[in-house]
Amino acid sequence: MKFPDFNHKLDRETSYKIRIDSARYLLCFVFIAIIFYVYLPKLSISYSLHTPSRTNTGSAHESKRKIINLNSIFMICIVLAGVCYNSIFSYINTLDLVLITKRLGRNCMSLYVPLLFLTMRPSPLPNVLYLNLIPIHKWLGRLLVLQALIHTILYTCLYYKTQVLWKLTKLANVYGIVSMLGFLVIAWLSISKIRRSDYRIFYISHYILTWMTVIMLQYHARPRATYYTIANLSILIFQILYRIYLTREVVFDDIEDVSPTFKKVRIPMNLLAKKPISPGCHIRINNKHDNFFKNIFFNFFVPLQHPYTIESLPTDDHCTLIIKTGRFPLVQGGSYYVSGCFEPRLPFFNNNLFKETKYKYSTPFKKLFGNKDKTIIIVTGGSAITFGLPILQLLNNENYKCKMYWITRDLHDLNLIKKNYQNLEIYITKTTSEDENIIIDRNSIIGGINLEGGYDQRETNPLIQSTVELNSPELPIQSMLSNPQSMNLNEYSESTNMPHVFKANDESEEFLKSSIVYRNYGDSTDEIDFTKVSKEDLKRKKSQMFTGENFRQPSALVDLDKDGVLFDTYEYNSKSYGSVNSSKKQMANRTSLDKIFIPKGLKINIGRPTLGFKELLWIYNEDKECNGNNVNDSTCLENIYLKTLGVGPEGNYLLPNSTNTEDKDVLVLAAGPIGLVENTKNWAILHNFQFYEEAFFV
Numbered sequence: 001m002k003f004p005d006f007n008h009k010l011d012r013e014t015s016y017k018i019r020i021d022s023a024r025y026l027l028c029f030v031f032i033a034i035i036f037y038v039y040l041p042k043l044s045i046s047y048s049l050h051t052p053s054r055t056n057t058g059s060a061h062e063s064k065r066k067i068i069n070l071n072s073i074f075m076i077c078i079v080l081a082g083v084c085y086n087s088i089f090s091y092i093n094t095l096d097l098v099l100i101t102k103r104l105g106r107n108c109m110s111l112y113v114p115l116l117f118l119t120m121r122p123s124p125l126p127n128v129l130y131l132n133l134i135p136i137h138k139w140l141g142r143l144l145v146l147q148a149l150i151h152t153i154l155y156t157c158l159y160y161k162t163q164v165l166w167k168l169t170k171l172a173n174v175y176g177i178v179s180m181l182g183f184l185v186i187a188w189l190s191i192s193k194i195r196r197s198d199y200r201i202f203y204i205s206h207y208i209l210t211w212m213t214v215i216m217l218q219y220h221a222r223p224r225a226t227y228y229t230i231a232n233l234s235i236l237i238f239q240i241l242y243r244i245y246l247t248r249e250v251v252f253d254d255i256e257d258v259s260p261t262f263k264k265v266r267i268p269m270n271l272l273a274k275k276p277i278s279p280g281c282h283i284r285i286n287n288k289h290d291n292f293f294k295n296i297f298f299n300f301f302v303p304l305q306h307p308y309t310i311e312s313l314p315t316d317d318h319c320t321l322i323i324k325t326g327r328f329p330l331v332q333g334g335s336y337y338v339s340g341c342f343e344p345r346l347p348f349f350n351n352n353l354f355k356e357t358k359y360k361y362s363t364p365f366k367k368l369f370g371n372k373d374k375t376i377i378i379v380t381g382g383s384a385i386t387f388g389l390p391i392l393q394l395l396n397n398e399n400y401k402c403k404m405y406w407i408t409r410d411l412h413d414l415n416l417i418k419k420n421y422q423n424l425e426i427y428i429t430k431t432t433s434e435d436e437n438i439i440i441d442r443n444s445i446i447g448g449i450n451l452e453g454g455y456d457q458r459e460t461n462p463l464i465q466s467t468v469e470l471n472s473p474e475l476p477i478q479s480m481l482s483n484p485q486s487m488n489l490n491e492y493s494e495s496t497n498m499p500h501v502f503k504a505n506d507e508s509e510e511f512l513k514s515s516i517v518y519r520n521y522g523d524s525t526d527e528i529d530f531t532k533v534s535k536e537d538l539k540r541k542k543s544q545m546f547t548g549e550n551f552r553q554p555s556a557l558v559d560l561d562k563d564g565v566l567f568d569t570y571e572y573n574s575k576s577y578g579s580v581n582s583s584k585k586q587m588a589n590r591t592s593l594d595k596i597f598i599p600k601g602l603k604i605n606i607g608r609p610t611l612g613f614k615e616l617l618w619i620y621n622e623d624k625e626c627n628g629n630n631v632n633d634s635t636c637l638e639n640i641y642l643k644t645l646g647v648g649p650e651g652n653y654l655l656p657n658s659t660n661t662e663d664k665d666v667l668v669l670a671a672g673p674i675g676l677v678e679n680t681k682n683w684a685i686l687h688n689f690q691f692y693e694e695a696f697f698v
């Protein structure tokens with residue numbers, strides 16, 4: 001077998017034609033691949049919606065692997081194959097290494113066009129969120145840099161072999177070498193560790209080097225690649241013009257410091273250049289600099305904008321943002337450039353509904369998922385609450401069976417929740433001594449739920465009691481749904497010394513109806529402790545279920561008002577929970593403490609959540625197999641547990657309700673820290689639920 005070398009030279013004209021054509025073919029090929037990537041049903045990797053498999057033969061692990069494959073490997077392989085063919089393997093029989101060297105360079109020019117196209121905000125491709133295209137942009141960029149590097153190395157070898165190394169100093173080649181160095185710097189700064197350590201440097205260098213290389217490559221390429229350069233410059237200039245069109249200068253005069261972690265910013269909706277249509281839109285914010293040139297530079301050439309999701313509904317008067325305190329300075333009364341909004345891509349919704357002008361967020365249509373009914377679990381962590389809340393409101397308004405968990409670190413973050421969102425359950429994971437200097441006022445300022453549908457009877461009841469009366473036969477299973485060792489306020493008052501504050505006044509009933517706070521006494525790390533589910537775990541979980549270990553750690557109501565200390569020890573079932581720092585207890589002075597107001601009915605847990613049997617029973621309790629009448633029947637519980645896990649008698653996987661997964665219609669949404677999203681995904685996939693993650697790795 002013979003390898004190409006520098007000794008075979010095609011005639012100039014043929015070589016010229018081949019490399020011009022190859023670059024064009026590659027350009028077309030990549031654009032077609034992008035279209036497939038974005039729009040091909042099921043195979044599409046532009047969004048992370050996992051649809052359960054239709055058959056019950058595949059294991060959960062296979063499903064999981066399939067997602068990984070689809071989301072990363074498919075596109076890379078296709079484009080890599082195209083690049084290899086168009087740069088190396090077609091015309092390989094000519095054995096002309098010079099041709100390959102030249103084609104690699106030319107193909108870099110053609111790849112640059114889709115590379116920039118993929119960064120357009122918003123994407124010109126219909127129904128595509130530009131952020132979903134970033135993974136292909138990254139991979140295309142890597143291929144481009146690789147090709148450019150091989151092109152440079154091969155040319156250097158050729159010059160060395162033909163003893164014309166001096167040619168490297170020719171101006172056209174210097175442009176090429178500088179561009180190559182620019183590519184290498186971009187690639188190096190894009191490594192996730194370096195990128196995350198200082199995003200600004202990554203961002204600024206990315207833009208500056210892009211402008212530089214686009215222009216320099218025009219003077220390097222022979223024959224001139226004028227069409228490609230025009231296309232590249234058009235994209236860059238169009239981006240600037242479109243950004244100007246989509247940007248408004250806004251004075252931020254409503255900034256609220258809700259907690260050490262979060263700020264809430266409210267902007268009148270009519271100040272946005274483009275009004276939101278769907279829930280979960282985001283806007284991009286940039287500083288307005290006093291210095292004219294700095295302003296031009298950072299808004300035109302290097303738009304260092306920060307994306308933030310709109311927490312309010314499109315029909316609200318104000319666009320509310322919840323912004324995690326970071327390096328981006330938010331100054332009351334400061335001027336900012338606000339671009340957008342940018343519509344999300346929520347593949348699980350019937351998105352046409354939002355476009356209908358008659359769509360009112362307060363009117364139940366039951367059409368959010370087409371004509372299907374669905375059960376929805378939303379899991380969000382930290383600032384990703386902005387993604388979950390509007391969706392939760394929408395689902396609540398349309399009376400879907402849904403629940404949302406919000407996991408956050410700091411008790412002060414509760415200040416974000418100013419109204420009683422039905423079906424919202426909050427977990428506070430950080431309970432340092434600092435946080436214990438807080439009183440949570442359960443008799444909240446907020447008397448009525450402020451959903452667009454108006455007053456709702458359910459708002460006054462704690463969620464855990466919302467479906468059953470305390471004396472109803474279903475109570476045991478309701479207790480399980482919460483936690484085997486948790487109590488509601490009534491039970492707590494009977495089993496312990498009810499704090500006098502609850503009993504001494506007429507408002508005691510009102511207190512009982514106010515928020516429930518649980519505390520978990522689990523491990524002490526700050527990581528979110530979702531159950532990591534795997535097939536191997538199933539057996540263990542099955543046995544744990546009956547000992548209670550499968551649930552989150554013992555929790556019970558905490559007497560918030562007792563002695564002015566937030567958390568105290570208390571006894572339940574002859575076990576003692578919690579800890580008391582007596583010195584702190586003495587120091588605790590109610591008058592100097594912060595107050596956090598929690599809307600009535602909100603369910604708050606102190607600790608880390610576990611996705612498990614509790615959720616499965618909540619999803620499947622319509623089966624009536626395990627209701628309040630037979631909850632003590634361990635065989636029944638075992639059966640429903642295995643069934644909900646999709647495990648048959650011999651350990652093989654079954655689909656819980658039906659082999660037709662479309663019928664099951666459980667949708668799990670996750671957004672937030674990567675660990676939380678991953679664990680939720682594993683759990684959803686294990687149970688063969690539909691899963692969508694809102695996670696952008698910029």
Ligand SMILES: Cc1cc2nc3c(=O)[nH]c(=O)nc-3n(C[C@H](O)[C@H](O)[C@H](O)COP(=O)(O)OP(=O)(O)OC[C@H]3O[C@@H](n4cnc5c(N)ncnc54)[C@H](O)[C@@H]3O)c2cc1C
Nearest residue numbers: 196199305306307308309322323324326327328383386698
């Ligand atoms: C679609 C989307 C919606 C978002 N919604 C919210 C929200 O509602 N609330 C919220 O608090 N945060 C949100 N974020 C994250 C937020 O944009 C970044 O945390 C913020 O830009 C960080 O600014 P900083 O100066 O503090 O960053 P730095 O401290 O400089 O960097 C911290 C990290 O933030 C990210 N980041 C920084 N600048 C940008 C940028 N221009 N574009 C994208 N990511 C960046 C990078 O991952 C970086 O590593 C969202 C991000 C995206 C992509």
